[in-house]
Amino acid sequence: GAGVSQSPSNKVTEKGKDVELRCDPISGHTALYWYRQSLGQGLEFLIYFQGNSAPDKSGLPSDRFSAERTGGSVSTLTIQRTQQEDSAVYLCASSLDEGSPLHFGNGTRLTVT
């Protein structure tokens, strides 16, 4: 597709379960970001991948959160042992390179019950 694709669009999980969120960036985009947005709040930066460089993980809130980007393309954000406070919309965005604008996916709405 032409845009950033995220799946699933909605995910309901029980507290304590692990979840995986997927992001397909725009083809050829070297930079990929994950953000979290709770209801009525701003964007919370989680992690940033740029080309083959080591990812900037400075925004990950705990060691329950991890992300990988395989082959410089698809990325997966994994949350282990989910907690209710993890409930939020998780947004993925990609850009052609450093300094280029980000293009956002439609997000995954995660609800932890």
Added chain:
Amino acid sequence: QKEVEQNSGPLSVPEGAIASLNCTYSDRGSQSFFWYRQYSGKSPELIMSIYSNGDKEDGRFTAQLNKASQYVSLLIRDSQPSDSATYLCAVPILTGGGNKLTFGTGTQLKVEL
């Protein structure tokens, strides 16, 4: 000092007025600047990019950049109720991992009838 700073608002303007949204940033070396609009429940969408000092106009939107003052603004002329949204300023900030596109917390704009 925050890396990218915006007033959170809400900024209320009457229909037909000019809305002025402001943003300051910390990295004097930043070369590209972006404004995003985010409607409630939606992902941010890019509305303006600016790279050089001065003004850039696109329809009812004008972006203004002053690198010496580390200041970028967005003017919306003839504001409409459909402009009511949160406006996010984004600037690449040099970090250990490269130039990370960093967002301000956003300014909520309300255009009143």
